[in-house]
Amino acid sequence: MKGWTLRCFGWRSAFSAARRFPLTLFIALQCLFILPAHAQVTFNRLLNSTKEPQNWMTYSGDYSGKRFSALDQINLKNAPTMAAKWVYQTGATGKLETTPLVVDGILYATAQDDRAFALDARTGRPIWMYQRQIPTDIRPCCGHVNRGLAILGDKVFLGTLDAHVIALDAKTGNVVWDVVAADYRAGHSFTVAPLAVKNLVVIGVSGGEYGVRGFIDAYDAETGVRKWRFYTVPGTGEPGHDTWEGDSWKVGGAPAWNTGTYDASTNQIFWPTGNPAPSNRGEGRAGDNLYSNSLLALNADIGKLNWYFQFTRHDEHDWDATQVPVMIDSGDKHLIAQANRNGFFYVIDRSTGKLISATAYGKTTWSDAKDSEGRPVANKEASPTLEGHTVCPGALGTTNFMAPAYDPQTSLFYVTARDQCDIFSTAPQPYEAGHAYYGSAYFPSEEGRPYLGFLKAIDPATGEVKWKFQHTSPTWSGVLSTAGGLVFSGDAEGNFIAFDASSGKPLWHFQMGGAVYAAPMAFAVDGKEYVAIAAGSAIYAFGLP
Amino acid sequence: MLKLSYAAVIVFLALDLAACAADDRNPLAGDAKAAKAGEYEFRINCALCHGLGARGGGRGPDLTRAVKKHTHSDADMFQVISNGIAGTAMPANGTNGQGVGMTDEEIWQIITYIRSQEVKAPAQAAGNAAHGKDLFYGDANCSLCHMVEGKGGRLGPDLTGVGGSRTHEALVDSVRNPSRRLAWGLTESTKEFPQEYESVTAITAGGKEIKGVTLNEDSFSVQIMDVNEQIHLLEKDKLRSFQKSRASAMPKYGADVLSDKDLEDIVAYLTSVGAK
Numbered sequence: 001m002k003g004w005t006l007r008c009f010g011w012r013s014a015f016s017a018a019r020r021f022p023l024t025l026f027i028a029l030q031c032l033f034i035l036p037a038h039a040q041v042t043f044n045r046l047l048n049s050t051k052e053p054q055n056w057m058t059y060s061g062d063y064s065g066k067r068f069s070a071l072d073q074i075n076l077k078n079a080p081t082m083a084a085k086w087v088y089q090t091g092a093t094g095k096l097e098t099t100p101l102v103v104d105g106i107l108y109a110t111a112q113d114d115r116a117f118a119l120d121a122r123t124g125r126p127i128w129m130y131q132r133q134i135p136t137d138i139r140p141c142c143g144h145v146n147r148g149l150a151i152l153g154d155k156v157f158l159g160t161l162d163a164h165v166i167a168l169d170a171k172t173g174n175v176v177w178d179v180v181a182a183d184y185r186a187g188h189s190f191t192v193a194p195l196a197v198k199n200l201v202v203i204g205v206s207g208g209e210y211g212v213r214g215f216i217d218a219y220d221a222e223t224g225v226r227k228w229r230f231y232t233v234p235g236t237g238e239p240g241h242d243t244w245e246g247d248s249w250k251v252g253g254a255p256a257w258n259t260g261t262y263d264a265s266t267n268q269i270f271w272p273t274g275n276p277a278p279s280n281r282g283e284g285r286a287g288d289n290l291y292s293n294s295l296l297a298l299n300a301d302i303g304k305l306n307w308y309f310q311f312t313r314h315d316e317h318d319w320d321a322t323q324v325p326v327m328i329d330s331g332d333k334h335l336i337a338q339a340n341r342n343g344f345f346y347v348i349d350r351s352t353g354k355l356i357s358a359t360a361y362g363k364t365t366w367s368d369a370k371d372s373e374g375r376p377v378a379n380k381e382a383s384p385t386l387e388g389h390t391v392c393p394g395a396l397g398t399t400n401f402m403a404p405a406y407d408p409q410t411s412l413f414y415v416t417a418r419d420q421c422d423i424f425s426t427a428p429q430p431y432e433a434g435h436a437y438y439g440s441a442y443f444p445s446e447e448g449r450p451y452l453g454f455l456k457a458i459d460p461a462t463g464e465v466k467w468k469f470q471h472t473s474p475t476w477s478g479v480l481s482t483a484g485g486l487v488f489s490g491d492a493e494g495n496f497i498a499f500d501a502s503s504g505k506p507l508w509h510f511q512m513g514g515a516v517y518a519a520p521m522a523f524a525v526d527g528k529e530y531v532a533i534a535a536g537s538a539i540y541a542f543g544l545p
Numbered sequence: 546m547l548k549l550s551y552a553a554v555i556v557f558l559a560l561d562l563a564a565c566a567a568d569d570r571n572p573l574a575g576d577a578k579a580a581k582a583g584e585y586e587f588r589i590n591c592a593l594c595h596g597l598g599a600r601g602g603g604r605g606p607d608l609t610r611a612v613k614k615h616t617h618s619d620a621d622m623f624q625v626i627s628n629g630i631a632g633t634a635m636p637a638n639g640t641n642g643q644g645v646g647m648t649d650e651e652i653w654q655i656i657t658y659i660r661s662q663e664v665k666a667p668a669q670a671a672g673n674a675a676h677g678k679d680l681f682y683g684d685a686n687c688s689l690c691h692m693v694e695g696k697g698g699r700l701g702p703d704l705t706g707v708g709g710s711r712t713h714e715a716l717v718d719s720v721r722n723p724s725r726r727l728a729w730g731l732t733e734s735t736k737e738f739p740q741e742y743e744s745v746t747a748i749t750a751g752g753k754e755i756k757g758v759t760l761n762e763d764s765f766s767v768q769i770m771d772v773n774e775q776i777h778l779l780e781k782d783k784l785r786s787f788q789k790s791r792a793s794a795m796p797k798y799g800a801d802v803l804s805d806k807d808l809e810d811i812v813a814y815l816t817s818v819g820a821k
Contacts, residue, residue: 388597423597427585435648441588443597472764493763509765 041103041151043198047264053483054524056102058259059148059193060403061521064327065261067405068481069522073529074544075484079498079507081545085530086124088539090115095517096534099148099193099403099478101156102523107532108170109539110146114160116168122525124541128173134161139187139434141209145517147259147401148193150201152221157201159190165203165219177224181205185434187212193259195269197300200227202269204256208320211251211277211437216260216269216296218303228303232256232273232291240290248285251431253277254292258322258401261336263350268306269298270327270336270350274320279395280384281426281439282316289314293321295338297353307353312342313377316384317366317424318395318442326406326413328460337460339404339415341397342366344376345463359463361456362398363419366391384424384440394422395442396474403478403519405487410501412457412466414487418474420444420451455479455489457504467504478519480531488531490516496533496540512540571619573653574660583658586651594634599662604634606710611663612820614709622656664712672806677814680807687811690795693818699774700758701795702742708812708819716812720803723795744794745769747777748785755779758794 039045041057049055049062053070060067074082090096092112100109107121114132119125134144138161149156155167155176162184167176181203182188187210194203200218208214214232219225232254234240244252253276260271276285276292291305293312298305311321319342327350328335336350343364347356355374367376382391396418404415427440444451453474457466477490486507487499492515498508514536522531532541573579587599594605601607606614615630616622626647629637639646647655681687688697691704707716718725747755747769757771767787769777772794781787798808 425585425588427588429585436589438589440585441592443588443592472762491764495763495765497764506764511763 040153043152046196055104056100056521056523057151058195059099060259060261060324063262063264065324066326067403067479067519068407070483071522071524071529072483074482074486074531076486076500078544079486082498082508082542083545084510085541085543088119088124088126090537090539092537095143095145096537097145097147097401097517098534099519099521100532100539101149101151103151105525108149108151108156109534110148110158112144114146114158116149116156116158116173118173121523121530130168130173132160135184138162138184138189139207139210140189140191141206145191147191150194150196152196152201155221157194157196159192159194159203161189163188163190165190165201165224167221167224179219179224179226181217186210187434192257195259195262196221197262197269200300204271206255206257208253208255208274208277208279209436209438210434211253211431212255213250213252214254214256214273216256216271216298216303230298230303230305234290243287243290245284245286251277251437252285252289252292258324261325261327262300263327267300269300270325271296271298272322272325272338274322275315275318278429278437278439279318280316280424280442281429282314282383287314293319295321295325295336295348309348309353309355311340311346317391319397322401323399324403326404328406337413339399339413339458341400343393343398345458347460357463361458361463361465362417363392363421384426386426388423388425390421390445390447391424392421393418394420394444396420400476402476405479405481407481407501409483411459412501413460414455414457414479414481416475416477416479416489417454417456418451420474421447455499455504469499469504469506475516477516480520480522482522488520490533490535492516494535496535496542510542512536514538571653571656573657574619576657579654579657580661583654583656586647586655587658590647591655599659601711601715607712607715608659609662609664610712619656623652626652626655672809672813674810674813674817677810677812680811681814685803685807685811700770700772704815706819708815708817710819713812716815717808720798720808723793723797724791742793744790744792745788747779747787750783750785752785759789
């Protein structure tokens with residue numbers, strides 16, 4: 001609220017003054033009619049984001065994680081006529097994983113090496129750009145990537161590869177505050193798009209490959225002061241601590257590198273966690289290894305754990321459960337669904353954390369039984385061996401960080417999926433701070449060739465795959481669904497594709513000239529709908545001709 | 546003063562390390578435990594390109610060959626792993642965006658491991674390279690589809706470097722059983738070019754049949770080289786049919802077509818070119 005107060009401070013008194021000063025009246029009118037178009041992003045606006053579908057104000061479009069746009073100007077009828085509207089070259093090389101935000105005609109996004117920028121969303125023309133000088137000895141796992149920003153008030157928030165959290169002025173890109181969350185030399189980094197909730201910026205750490213002790217932090221958006229931290233590996237005396245052997249908890253991993261969701265009705269943040277460390281060796285960390293590969297329900301104000309659900313116990317395959325958890329309401333049932341990296345699609349009661357169903361949605365060989373709660377459990381043959389043997393899915397998972405979508409109109413859950421098996425091998429490895437800590441490795445298995453990539457539409461009520469589209473090769477693109485009856489996704493060959501959400505039939509495509517590692521989003525400016533996605537080194541915006 | 550002495554120590558250590566790196570001797574040479582540790586390091590850092598067991602992958606040479614193109618001594622190998630090879634896909638240690646790379650000790654472990662895997666073979670192939678060249682460009686018809694040093698056909702892979710990166714056994718097997726190890730294109734972030742030499746048959750809307758190999762493909766289009774080296778740029782939705790096969794377009798050369806001796810001669814030719 002600060003910026004509003006400054007610009008329009010005392011506009012009631014300004015009205016009274018306006019009788020005397022026409023200019024003041026002009027400013028007051030500006031406050032009334034012009035500024036609201038560029039008003040602050042209040043928590044209330046984020047909470048009610050579905051009421052302003054022209055804007056895309058959080059990583060997944062709203063707090064529920066649905067990545068569904070209520071815009072329908074681009075629809076089944078006219079999608080085949082779509083055309084590129086603008087392209088913004090970021091100047092970065094490597095993978096772009098960012099989802100842009102759009103607020104009141106301005107697009108905010110990130111690129112490799114902690115670049116952040118603001119563009120005129122109608123034209124793609126840059127307004128400001130920020131680039132961090134990151135140290136040369138950072139410890140990213142998988143490229144110098146970033147998945148996006150959060151916005152609140154007059155600031156955007158960025159988690160950096162050297163494990164800082166920073167606030168940038170949304171109008172200039174100037175650094176407002178910059179705090180160190182953890183030591184990057186020990187393997188901590190941020191690649192996640194933070195989530196702004198109330199007056200807090202919530203963010204989860206990366207570094208499962210380096211044996212960090214994972215955490216989720218919340219910072220005061222105004223000051224950068226840390227308000228709470230939840231360690232995803234319980235310390236001495238805390239519940240769950242006994243699920244780790246000896247001192248293994250100290251380097252237990254369980255990072256939290258993808259964006260969670262928020263349920264205002266219970267004031268809970270749902271945040272997913274990643275693999276225990278070392279990822280490919282269970283020996284030395286006997287036990288379930290809580291809260292690795294889990295969905296956590298945290299009190300948003302204090303970061304206290306209300307419940308957890310662990311998808312893969314004592315994981316030895318790097319099957320992070322960091323996929324976006326999607327809140328779905330069905331009648332009086334309040335559910336949360338996740339298409340997990342381990343190959344199963346889970347539906348959970350989000351009031352209690354109790355599992356409702358778990359159904360395979362891709363090729364899996366690691367589990368052929370369920371426990372009394374219905375949770376798939378690993379068979380004996382699944383564990384990696386010294387010499388290595390084949391398990392499906394592979395370490396990249398049936399899905400990974402690519403954002404899914406849920407369309408309330410078709411009641412289908414859309415997810416990018418892959419059928420690939422890997423040879424998993426294991427070996428003892430001593431922990432060394434800041435050094436990769438895998439406990440051996442995995443390789444693509446020839447047995448599973450060719451590796452197949454799909455866009456799949458899952459019915460959450462049954463877990464059944466209603467339709468699938470097979471890509472030429474597996475893709476890392478996320479998915480967007482829109483009220484126009486469309487689903488959008490990209491492929492590894494550089495195409496951006498519009499599908500019929502009901503049938504999976506491709507209706508339109510555009511060759512962007514670079515592989516897609518990002519998820520699409522939609523927005524509108526001046527009454528015109530756009531769909532945007534990052535590919536290659538650029539951001540693309542498409543619309544009707 | 547304190548700062549200065551720290552600096553001196555650092556410089557001294559750096560010199561010490563450099564001296565160690567330049568050392569022609571692998572301090573862990575022949576150490577079975579180091580080789581085992583090196584095997585795991587190899588899996589994490591090298592196997593994606595060089596294959597499990599160092600037997601060559603989609604992109605990297607087979608390192609079980611005793612004769613290597615870019616390295617001879619352990620010190621050469623240390624240098625190559627540390628700094629990469631300019632002009633090739635071999636990256637410098639720690640530059641793949643996945644952490645800070647290996648320690649010196651780990652590099653020596655990997656070298657120890659690679660040495661333990663080498664298959665001792667004579668530096669010179671047994672066959673007659675000159676006769677092999679005649680066969681390659683003549684009766685064996687290899688050059689109809691394969692190029693060596695700029696001469697030959699285009700339908701199959703260029704074989705100029707193959708003799709320098711694959712073992713004798715792999716070369717023989719590729720001729721006797723061409724479909725067994727059809728190249729798998731690299732995918733994901735390491736994807737450079739997806740060509741896998743898959744055989745393809747397309748029938749156009751007008752009924753024309755096109756047989757060849759795929760140069761590239763996505764969900765909507767395909768680029769094909771036919772058996773006459775003509776390039777066809779096709780949109781999939783305009784084709785009557787489109788079928789791919791992982792049976793190689795190369796005929797199987799059995800011993801009845803190409804004797805063991807003649808095959809040895811061709812391998813000797815390719816090895817002599819690959820060693821250049």
